[in-house]
Amino acid sequence: MSEGDVVAKHVENLHRGLSALGRGEHPIPEALGNYRWTAELILATWQQAETGKPPTNGMEYKVGRSGGGFDRLAFKFLPPERRLPADLEPDLSIPLNRRPEGERIDIALPTYGGGMSFGSVSLNFMVARCMAARQLGTFTSTGEGGFPDALLPYKDQLITQIATGMFGVREETIQAARIVEFKYAQGAKPGLGGHLLSDKVTAEVARMRESVPWASLYSPFPFHSVYSVEDHKKHLDWVRTIHPKALLSVKVSTPTDVDMVAVGSYYAGAHILHLDGGYGGTGAAPEVAKKNIAMPIEPAIGKVHRYLVSEGVREQVTLIASGGIRTAWDVAKAIALGADGCVIGTAEMLAVGCTHCANCERGRGCQVGITTTDPLLSQFIDPDWGARRIRNLYESWKLQWRDILRSLGLRSIRELVGRRDLLLYRDR
Amino acid sequence: MNRPVNLFVPPWAACLPTNGCENLTRPGDLAILASMYQRFEIPTAPAPPLHPVPNKFLPVVRRPGLAWMLLREAFHYRFQRDVLLSRPCIYGVFSGPVGGFLPRTQLCVGCMRCVQEYPDVCQVFVDERWKALGDSYFTPDSISTLNYEATTGKIMVKGVGYKGPFAGEGFDGLWTDMSEIVRPTRDGIYGREYISTAVELGRKPTHVDPRAETVAAEEPVLELQVPFLFDLLPDACRGNGAEAAAIAAAARVRSLCLLPWRGLACAPIRRAEEAVVVPVVAACEAVEAARFLAGKAFPAIEWTDAAPADLPRLRSALPGSVPLLRVPLGSGTSAEVRALAAAGAGAFHVTADYHGRTADGSFVKDALLKLHDSLVEAGLREQVTLVASGGIVRAEHVPKAILCGADLVALDTAVWVAQGAALRGEFTRAGRRALDFPPLPPAWGAQRIVNFCAAWRDQLLEILSAMGLREVRRLRGELGRAMSYEDLEKEAFGDLERSA
Numbered sequence: 036m037s038e039g040d041v042v043a044k045h046v047e048n049l050h051r052g053l054s055a056l057g058r059g060e061h062p063i064p065e066a067l068g069n070y071r072w073t074a075e076l077i078l079a080t081w082q083q084a085e086t087g088k089p090p091t092n093g094m095e096y097k098v099g100r101s102g103g104g105f106d107r108l109a110f111k112f113l114p115p116e117r118r119l120p121a122d123l124e125p126d127l128s129i130p131l132n133r134r135p136e137g138e139r140i141d142i143a144l145p146t147y148g149g150g151m152s153f154g155s156v157s158l159n160f161m162v163a164r165c166m167a168a169r170q171l172g173t174f175t176s177t178g179e180g181g182f183p184d185a186l187l188p189y190k191d192q193l194i195t196q197i198a199t200g201m202f203g204v205r206e207e208t209i210q211a212a213r214i215v216e217f218k219y220a221q222g223a224k225p226g227l228g229g230h231l232l233s234d235k236v237t238a239e240v241a242r243m244r245e246s247v248p249w250a251s252l253y254s255p256f257p258f259h260s261v262y263s264v265e266d267h268k269k270h271l272d273w274v275r276t277i278h279p280k281a282l283l284s285v286k287v288s289t290p291t292d293v294d295m296v297a298v299g300s301y302y303a304g305a306h307i308l309h310l311d312g313g314y315g316g317t318g319a320a321p322e323v324a325k326k327n328i329a330m331p332i333e334p335a336i337g338k339v340h341r342y343l344v345s346e347g348v349r350e351q352v353t354l355i356a357s358g359g360i361r362t363a364w365d366v367a368k369a370i371a372l373g374a375d376g377c378v379i380g381t382a383e384m385l386a387v388g389c390t391h392c393a394n395c396e397r398g399r400g401c402q403v404g405i406t407t408t409d410p411l412l413s414q415f416i417d418p419d420w421g422a423r424r425i426r427n428l429y430e431s432w433k434l435q436w437r438d439i440l441r442s443l444g445l446r447s448i449r450e451l452v453g454r455r456d457l458l459l460y461r462d463r
Numbered sequence: 464m465n466r467p468v469n470l471f472v473p474p475w476a477a478c479l480p481t482n483g484c485e486n487l488t489r490p491g492d493l494a495i496l497a498s499m500y501q502r503f504e505i506p507t508a509p510a511p512p513l514h515p516v517p518n519k520f521l522p523v524v525r526r527p528g529l530a531w532m533l534l535r536e537a538f539h540y541r542f543q544r545d546v547l548l549s550r551p552c553i554y555g556v557f558s559g560p561v562g563g564f565l566p567r568t569q570l571c572v573g574c575m576r577c578v579q580e581y582p583d584v585c586q587v588f589v590d591e592r593w594k595a596l597g598d599s600y601f602t603p604d605s606i607s608t609l610n611y612e613a614t615t616g617k618i619m620v621k622g623v624g625y626k627g628p629f630a631g632e633g634f635d636g637l638w639t640d641m642s643e644i645v646r647p648t649r650d651g652i653y654g655r656e657y658i659s660t661a662v663e664l665g666r667k668p669t670h671v672d673p674r675a676e677t678v679a680a681e682e683p684v685l686e687l688q689v690p691f692l693f694d695l696l697p698d699a700c701r702g703n704g705a706e707a708a709a710i711a712a713a714a715r716v717r718s719l720c721l722l723p724w725r726g727l728a729c730a731p732i733r734r735a736e737e738a739v740v741v742p743v744v745a746a747c748e749a750v751e752a753a754r755f756l757a758g759k760a761f762p763a764i765e766w767t768d769a770a771p772a773d774l775p776r777l778r779s780a781l782p783g784s785v786p787l788l789r790v791p792l793g794s795g796t797s798a799e800v801r802a803l804a805a806a807g808a809g810a811f812h813v814t815a816d817y818h819g820r821t822a823d824g825s826f827v828k829d830a831l832l833k834l835h836d837s838l839v840e841a842g843l844r845e846q847v848t849l850v851a852s853g854g855i856v857r858a859e860h861v862p863k864a865i866l867c868g869a870d871l872v873a874l875d876t877a878v879w880v881a882q883g884a885a886l887r888g889e890f891t892r893a894g895r896r897a898l899d900f901p902p903l904p905p906a907w908g909a910q911r912i913v914n915f916c917a918a919w920r921d922q923l924l925e926i927l928s929a930m931g932l933r934e935v936r937r938l939r940g941e942l943g944r945a946m947s948y949e950d951l952e953k954e955a956f957g958d959l960e961r962s963a
């Protein structure tokens with residue numbers, strides 16, 4: 036048997052099926068989707084990844100039916116005659132460094148890719164994300180555990196992570212990236228540290244993480260060297276010593292005192308405050324943690340934004356939100372609540388065929404080649420194809436953001452930051 | 464009469480392995496045995512359900528479509544056997560002798576790849592039998608989770624974020640806190656540090672006598688290793704093995720099991736397990752039952768038709784014990800419990816229906832908060848134990864009930880569903896035909912209960928470690944470490960213009 040022929044057969048089928056389902060040519064499968072990612076949102080995302088345009092299949096592509104948060108927010112658009120002309124292209128770029136010193140880095144759209152580590156996702160998918168980030172003029176995060184050499188050609192697009200397990204943290208990996216992110220916590224399992232199940236710790240993953248093949252890896256929680264903001268500052272100073280030009284991002288979860296945490300991180304020297312709300316995440320997590328620990332991202336954004344404003348430091352830090360941000364509309368609402376931009380993970384997986392089935396940790400891993408290290412399944416995502424689909428999704432989002440901005444009379448996405456007055460809260 | 468009872472001699476100490484200390488047999492030696500350091504763990508073992516629980520996903524293959532597809536592919540791939548036989552399902556649903564013509568539906572995990580590859584041939588439905596599990600409160604999803612926990616003893620771990628509604632009623636409108644830096648750590652779960660899930664039952668002393676030789680309470684105080692015990696089984700479901708299973712499980716998880724006192728005398732309870740049984744008696748029968756209850760440290764008394772004035776009579780009928788007063792939650796509960804606590808009652812079991820609703824229609828979470836606050840206000844909270852029951856059907860409900868003010872909870876429907884009971888219609892009260900509970904081997908039932916208790920305790924540890932708490936006792940009433948939907952919604956969106 037030629038393994039190549041087997042892969043080719045399934046890839047051909049998958050591509051054809053994604054396309055047909057996205058166009059709405061078949062009945063919506065009853066078992067597809069859930070409250071947050073409804074079947075229509077999933078299919079609409081597949082279609083956008085195919086066409087690069089907002090869906091035309093009549094499916095709901097803006098909100099889910101979770102009954103709260105983004106799903107109850109809407110915009111107060113201007114009457115049609117007061118909107119900006121259709122040929123005006125509002126600026127979508129955002130700055131990642133708002134401090135007076137350090138490298139200026141602007142990204143062309145208000146999002147970048149969230150951390151997905153080598154081992155938790157396939158190498159082909161990682162490369163696809165990097166390629167898309169380069170084409171779009173933005174960044175993507177390697178997650179914890181270092182990154183393989185195959186990503187070095189994309190190092191200008193890379194954010195590398197230092198997480199509590201310190202897996203794969205080496206001077207070379209830090210020096211190669213333009214942005215270094217300290218992962219204190221993550222929304223999918225706030226307060227619980229990373230979790231890479233044994234099946235995914237291949238020899239290659241173990242080599243990079245300097246661990247034992249096929250043994251589960253639990254990152255401890257928290258950083259055992261950080262028990263205060265002063266300790267936290269020492270961490271940032273340590274990276275500044277190794278890589279003085281790097282922008283520093285601090286990724287935290289959303290506890291009750293998230294506003295204090297954010298201000299502490301600002302004073303410790305962070306350029307980017309990355310809040311990761313409780314409902315998102317792409318990695319393995321105990322179900323109990325996803326739903327119950329730490330607040331969802333929507334209330335956290337406003338809380339932190341307002342506190343940073345009241346402390347007089349909001350203009351000097353980039354506030355990035357993540358955790359359950361699914362659509363272009365969610366991003367725009369997060370910005371209106373006070374974020375500068377968002378980190379996207381799951382939607383990028385959806386772009387290449389993810390069904391939000393949550394079987395990532397079962398058996399051989401993801402059946403369509405995303406969250407797997409299985410040698411055969413990993414081949415299902417050709418990096419060029421994956422990059423094209425991720426880019427298309429964002430091209431569609433860009434059209435939607437520009438439309439939203441024109442309808443609000445704004446010329447730049449930066450003007451939308453913290454404009455709560457432009458939001459409506461829907462009754463149930 | 465003050466009868467000093469050592470604080471930490473648990474009744475199940477008699478069931479502990481003696482580890483070479485067989486000669487420690489006198490009652491006083493039990494204290495030594497129990498105090499020997501032992502990290503508490505709940506040993507689990509696989510216990511698959513006796514009857515298959517319906518699977519959520521039901522893959523359906525259109526047979527004519529499949530035949531046509533096979534023919535088409537045969538030509539397209541030039542009869543290359545391995546390519547033709549390579550199927551879309553990696554979970555073996557189509558790997559039976561006749562492949563997709565007779566799918567093994569029980570193996571389906573709903574990954575949808577078959578639909579993605581062959582949307583004109585395959586469909587995946589949500590099985591009607593799965594949808595019919597449970598009721599509007601104990602949802603099919605909660606039942607599937609419990610079944611997994613009871614089968615494996617493990618926490619359910621999955622990928623890609625949360626899939627449910629933003630928030631819900633009752634416990635679903637509450638989030639627990641986490642701390643970014645200051646804490647004992649997750650290491651507690653993996654063995655390097657210890658996070659305690661032990662709680663005490665009884666009326667706690669308000670002072671220590673410095674002249675006394677040992678720290679002793681005037682009344683019995685019992686330490687349980689988990690903050691839950693097992694509630695009364697509905698009358699109609701007795702005699703199927705579930706009671707014996709719950710008693711055995713209570714002994715293994717170092718907890719207690721409530722049983723009606725009538726019938727206990729003839730129930731086949733092993734001597735070593737007698738200590739975990741809490742007899743339940745109606746207040747009006749307590750005097751009559753006094754001889755039978757003698758020596759029981761914590762008899763439970765149904766306090767439905769009794770008044771605080773009845774308490775002294777009850778206490779004198781049951782000297783040396785702390786009656787656990789079972790009080791239904793309702794509008795007057797706070798005042799009643801406060802009066803009873805002021806009159807010397809030491810332990811309460813406040814009850815709501817199986818959906819967590821109280822007599823006045825509020826949810827157990829809100830009723831508990833009110834009760835806890837009222838006892839704090841009266842300066843009585845530290846002295847009494849509050850056990851709460853009603854609506855505790857998922858692991859996270861335990862810490863959330865404790866956050867709202869309970870010391871521990873009593874488990875009901877979850878224990879029975881774990882042992883294969885099926886709810887018939889909306890199961891809010893123990894009606895005659897509300898529960899379909901087939902006979903079961905007690906050893907199997909006990910293992911199922913032990914397994915889910917182990918998984919629930921592990922999830923409690925996850926929540927405690929995320930909050931930075933070393934012991935569950937510190938969680939009680941700590942609302943500052945929780946976030947409610949109402950508060951968050953007001954703070955986050957209260958200033959926004961509303962629209963229909």
Ligand code: SF4
Nearest residue numbers: 389390392393395401
């Ligand atoms: S296993 Fe399912 S949820 Fe996970 S990446 Fe694959 S398709 Fe998505």
Ligand code: SF4
Nearest residue numbers: 552571572574575577
């Ligand atoms: S949905 Fe997935 S698991 Fe179920 S039959 Fe289809 S391919 Fe197999």
